[in-house]
Amino acid sequence: MKALILAAGTASRLRPLTNNTPKCLLKIGERPLLQRSMDALVANGITEFCIVTGYLHNMIEDFVLEHYPSLNVQFIHNGVYASTNNIYSLWLARPVAEGEDVLLLDSDLLYDPAIVDRVLKSGDDNNLTLIRHELSEEEIKVIVDNDGKIMELNKTCSPADAIGESLGIEKMGKAYTKALYAELEKMMNVEHLENSFYELAFERLIAQGHSFRIVDVTGLFSCELDTVDDFENAKMLIPAELY
Secondary structure, eight states: OEEEEEEEEOOOTTTTTTTTSSSGGGGTTTTTTTHHHHHHHHHHTOOEEEEOOOTTTHHHHHHHHOOOTSSSEEEOOOTGGGOOOOOHHHHHTTHHHHHEEEEEEEEOOOTTTHHHHHHHOOSSSEEEEEEEOOSSSOEEEEEEETTTTTTEEESSSSTTTTOOEEEEEEEEHHHHHHHHHHHHHHHHHHOOOOOTHHHHHHHHHTTTTOOOOEETTTTTTTTSSSSSSHHHHHHHHOGGOOO
């Protein structure tokens, strides 16, 4: 299984912290967010990585090459990161990810490494990590059917109907990534939806019979890091054993 990490964004809401540092290289304790994720993935047997970069890409590439010289890491540069969203970064990874088993991660996550273990050991080919908490309009919310399959996945669905929030880690099997890139080809080259969230593609695949089951990780630590206040709070909230 390959890890596909999306790390192109500018994280403007975290300025001034991100004025000269990409968000994924901001530190909690002694390790940047990206290093925490990569350490968790390596500890769970993943040795093949694709990282899609954009903003301050040289800093990310230099950091990874210095700290993980023995890993198989491929970098893909999103040169239009300032005018596109994460769906376009996902699209650019087509040569690496289409028809492959992939673990997709946002690069700016802070979470317990046990979440990776739980996802990889889940029985289904296609899984999405879920956190249950009180929801608002901002989160990517998840609605499931009676069998636990995801039916809606977006920011606009009703918080009252949703069971939780997507954390930003998805496991996708070969059939799913093949269908995903077929859909993304239409979305990028015909409909020009480059400034969308990648969850839009996930939703469109539901009607084609491709969906996720949830992996509930509510009991394991994770933390949202969208603002400077979030980042400062995370330093206090992270459990001591993970610091």
